[in-house]
Amino acid sequence: MNKINRRDFIRLAVGTTLAGGTLGFPGLLLAASPKVVVVGGGVGGCTAAKYLRKLDPRIEVTLIETKNAYTSCFMSNEVLSGDRTLASITFDYEGLKRHGVKIVIDRVSAIDPVNRQVATEGGERFGYDACVVSPGVDFKWEAIEGYDVEVAEEIPHAWFAGPQTSLLRRQIESMPEGGTVAIVAPPDPFKCPPGPYERASQIAMYCKHHKPRAKILILDPKEAFSKQGLFRQGWTQLYGFGTDNSMIEWIGGAGGGKVESLDPSTRTLQAEVEAFKADVINIIPPQKAGKVAFTSDLVDGDWCPVNKMTFESSRHPNVYVLGDASNAAKMPKSAYAANTQAKVAAAAIIARFNGQDPGDPTFTNTCYSILGEEHGISVAAVYALDKGTNTIEPVKESGGLSPMDASPAQRKREVTYAHSWFQNLISDMMG
Amino acid sequence: MGAENMNRNETMSKKVRNLLLAMLVQVPAVVLADPTGQALAFTCAGCHGTDGSSVGPSSPSIAAMDPEVFIDAMQAYKRDERNSTIMNRIAKGYRDEQIKGMAWYFAKQKMAPAPQAFDPKLAEAGAKLHEKYCEKCHEKGGRPGDAGTLAGQWMPYLNFTMEDFMSGHRDYPRKMKRKVDAAVEAGGDEALRALLHYYASKQ
Numbered sequence: 001m002n003k004i005n006r007r008d009f010i011r012l013a014v015g016t017t018l019a020g021g022t023l024g025f026p027g028l029l030l031a032a033s034p035k036v037v038v039v040g041g042g043v044g045g046c047t048a049a050k051y052l053r054k055l056d057p058r059i060e061v062t063l064i065e066t067k068n069a070y071t072s073c074f075m076s077n078e079v080l081s082g083d084r085t086l087a088s089i090t091f092d093y094e095g096l097k098r099h100g101v102k103i104v105i106d107r108v109s110a111i112d113p114v115n116r117q118v119a120t121e122g123g124e125r126f127g128y129d130a131c132v133v134s135p136g137v138d139f140k141w142e143a144i145e146g147y148d149v150e151v152a153e154e155i156p157h158a159w160f161a162g163p164q165t166s167l168l169r170r171q172i173e174s175m176p177e178g179g180t181v182a183i184v185a186p187p188d189p190f191k192c193p194p195g196p197y198e199r200a201s202q203i204a205m206y207c208k209h210h211k212p213r214a215k216i217l218i219l220d221p222k223e224a225f226s227k228q229g230l231f232r233q234g235w236t237q238l239y240g241f242g243t244d245n246s247m248i249e250w251i252g253g254a255g256g257g258k259v260e261s262l263d264p265s266t267r268t269l270q271a272e273v274e275a276f277k278a279d280v281i282n283i284i285p286p287q288k289a290g291k292v293a294f295t296s297d298l299v300d301g302d303w304c305p306v307n308k309m310t311f312e313s314s315r316h317p318n319v320y321v322l323g324d325a326s327n328a329a330k331m332p333k334s335a336y337a338a339n340t341q342a343k344v345a346a347a348a349i350i351a352r353f354n355g356q357d358p359g360d361p362t363f364t365n366t367c368y369s370i371l372g373e374e375h376g377i378s379v380a381a382v383y384a385l386d387k388g389t390n391t392i393e394p395v396k397e398s399g400g401l402s403p404m405d406a407s408p409a410q411r412k413r414e415v416t417y418a419h420s421w422f423q424n425l426i427s428d429m430m431g
Numbered sequence: 432m433g434a435e436n437m438n439r440n441e442t443m444s445k446k447v448r449n450l451l452l453a454m455l456v457q458v459p460a461v462v463l464a465d466p467t468g469q470a471l472a473f474t475c476a477g478c479h480g481t482d483g484s485s486v487g488p489s490s491p492s493i494a495a496m497d498p499e500v501f502i503d504a505m506q507a508y509k510r511d512e513r514n515s516t517i518m519n520r521i522a523k524g525y526r527d528e529q530i531k532g533m534a535w536y537f538a539k540q541k542m543a544p545a546p547q548a549f550d551p552k553l554a555e556a557g558a559k560l561h562e563k564y565c566e567k568c569h570e571k572g573g574r575p576g577d578a579g580t581l582a583g584q585w586m587p588y589l590n591f592t593m594e595d596f597m598s599g600h601r602d603y604p605r606k607m608k609r610k611v612d613a614a615v616e617a618g619g620d621e622a623l624r625a626l627l628h629y630y631a632s633k634q
C-alpha cells in the first residue's frame with residue numbers, strides 16, 4: 001500500500017503537500033506490520049477487522065469480543081414471530097479467522113490511549129498502533145423505577161439478541177388468548193429507530209394466527225417514530241389498526257405514553273397518565289454508549305464524539321469509535337450505518353499508516369422492517385460529510401422511504417430483499 | 432448510447448471505451464477530492480455482497496458487470512425509469528462521475544456464481560431455448576457481458592425482472608421482446624422457468 005497513487009502524484013504536481021498526513025506519525029511509516037486492536041465483535045468491529053485485512057494484509061488485527069459467537073439484533077424480531085430461530089441469526093468467528101484476524105474471547109476493561117494499550121478482564125494487555133472500538137449500546141437502568149438487571153431476567157428487554165429474545169418468545173407463546181403484550185419504547189437516540197415498531201408487527205404476525213384476540217400496546221415517550229406513516233398503513237391493512245378491534249395500539253408522549261415505573265409483581269406499568277397491566281411486558285430502556293467507552297474516557301455525555309472524516313475519537317488520538325456508541329449525527333444507530341462507518345475508518349487507518357491524507361468518506365444506511373409475511377418496507381439514505389459542521393448529511397434528493405402507494409407485489413419483494421440485506425450484511429462483516 | 436446498440440464484434444473499441452471510462456473516473460475525482468470508486472462501491476456490499484457477489488437469496492450480484500450496462504442501470508434508476516423497490520432511492524445519491532467510478536470498480540471484480548438449487552431437467556430444456564432465442568445477445572450462456580448478467584444470477588431476481596419486462600414495468604431492450612415472445616411460444620408455460628433454471632445451473 002506504499003505506492004503513491006495517481007491522485008497523490010497530481011497533488012504533488014499542483015504543489016499541495018502530503019506532510020499533513022505524516023506529521024506526528026513518522027514511526028508508523030517504518031513499522032513492518034502495524035497493529036490494530038478491535039474492541040467488540042459486532043457489526044462495526046467485525047467489518048473494520050475484515051476490511052483492514054482486505055485492504056492491507058500486512059496489518060496485524062486482533063479482535064477482542066466477550067462472546068464466542070455473534071447473535072445479531074437485526075432479524076431478531078423475526079424470532080418473536082417464529083419466522084426464524086435464534087440459531088439462524090447466530091454466527092461464529094471462523095470467517096474472520098480465515099481473513100487472518102486473531103480472535104480473543106475476553107472482556108476489555110479499558111483502553112489506555114496514552115500508552116496505547118488495551119487491557120482485558122482476563123488480565124491481558126494488547127499494544128496497538130490504532131484501536132477500533134465498537135462496543136454497541138448500554139442501558140440507562142436507572143431510568144425506569146423498578147426495572148433492573150435482575151428483573152430483566154423475567155421481564156425481558158430483548159434488545160440484545162440472545163436468551164432474552166427466546167424468553168420473550170416463550171412468554172408470548174404461553175400468554176393466554178386475549179392477553180396483552182406491552183412494549184415500552186425508548187426515547188431518541190437509540191439503536192434501531194424502527195425496531196420497537198417492527199417488533200410490535202412481528203408479535204402481531206404471530207398472534208394473528210395463534211391468538212387473534214391479543215392486544216399489543218406500545219407505550220412511547222416520543223411524539224412520532226421512524227417510518228410512522230408506513231407502519232400505520234401496514235398495521236391498518238394487516239392488523240385492523242385504527243378500528244375498535246385493532247391488535248396494535250400506540251400511545252405516544254402526548255397521550256401519556258412515557259413509562260415511569262414498573263411493578264414486576266403485578267406486571268403493572270405506571271405511565272404519566274394511567275397505569276397499564278399486561279400479561280407480557282417488554283421494556284426497552286433508554287440507551288447510552290457501551291460501558292468500555294466510559295471506562296476509556298471516550299464519551300462526551302452519553303455518546304462518543306468523533307471526527308466524521310475518519311471516525312477517530314475527538315477525545316483521544318489513534319482510537320476510532322464506530323457504530324451505535326459513536327455520535328454519528330445525522331446517521332441513525334443501525335447495522336448498515338456501522339458497516340459503512342467501519343470501512344471509512346479502515347481506509348483512514350491505512351491512509352495514516354502510509355502517511356497519506358484520508359480520502360473523503362461516503363456512508364449509507366438502509367433498514368428494512370417486515371410487517372407481515374408478505375409486507376416489507378424500507379428506509380434508505382446515502383450520506384456525505386459536511387466538513388464545515390462535521391455533520392453527516394443525506395445527499396439531496398436521495399434516499400427516503402418505500403412509497404406509500406407501492407403495490408402489494410412491491411411490498412412482497414421487499415421481504416425477500418430484506419432477507420438478502422441480512423445475509424449479505426452478515427457475510428460482508430464476518431464471512 | 433444504449434447497450435443494445437453495441438456491435439458485439441467490436442471488442443477493440445470496447446477496450447478503448449473502457450479505458451476512456453477509467454480516465455473519466457480519475458480526473459474529476461482529483462478535482463473534487465471525491466470518495467474513490469472503491470470507497471463508494473464498498474457501501475453497496477451490505478445488499479449486493481462483498482465486492483458485488485451477492486449471497487442471496489434474491490438481491491442481484493453486480494460483480495463483473497459490464498460498465499456500460501451498470502451505468503445505464505444506475506441512470507435509469509436515478510431517473511425513475513426502471514422499476515425498483517429501493518435502487519431508485521439509492522442511485523439518486525450519486526453524481527455521474529461517481530457512478531462511473533463504481534462501474535469501473537465492479538467491472539474488475541470476479542463474480543461468484545450464486546449457489547442455488549435448480550431442476551436439471553428444466554435447465555436442460557432452458558439451455559436449448561437460450562441457445563436459440565437469447566444467446567445472440569446474452570453470450571456465453573448469459574455470463575456477464577454487454578447485455579448484463581444472467582448466468583449464475585439469483586433466480587428470484589431474474590424472475591422479478593422478467594415479470595417487470597412482461598408486465599410493462601420495465602422497458603424491454605430493443606429486439607429482446609420478440610425473442611422472449613418467441614421463446615414462450617415455442618416452450619409454452621414452462622419456457623421462462625426453464626430459462627431461469629438454466630441460468631441458475633451455471634455455477
Ligand SMILES: Cc1cc2nc3c(=O)[nH]c(=O)nc-3n(C[C@H](O)[C@H](O)[C@H](O)COP(=O)(O)OP(=O)(O)OC[C@H]3O[C@@H](n4cnc5c(N)ncnc54)[C@H](O)[C@@H]3O)c2cc1C
Pocket residue numbers: 039040041042043044045064065066067070072073074075076077106107108109134135136137158159160161191192195290291292322323324325333334335336337338366367368369
Ligand atoms: C431488535 C433489533 C432489531 C434491529 N434491526 C436492525 C435492522 O433491521 N437494520 C439495521 O440496520 N439495524 C438493526 N438493528 C441495530 C443493529 O443491531 C445495531 O445498530 C448494530 O449491531 C450496531 O453495531 P455495533 O458494532 O455498534 O454494535 P453491536 O453489533 O452491538 O456489537 C457490539 C459488540 O461488542 C461487544 N462488546 C461490548 N463491550 C465489550 C467489551 N468491553 N469487550 C469486548 N467486547 C465487547 C458485544 O458483545 C458485541 O458483540 C436492530 C437492533 C435491534 C435491537
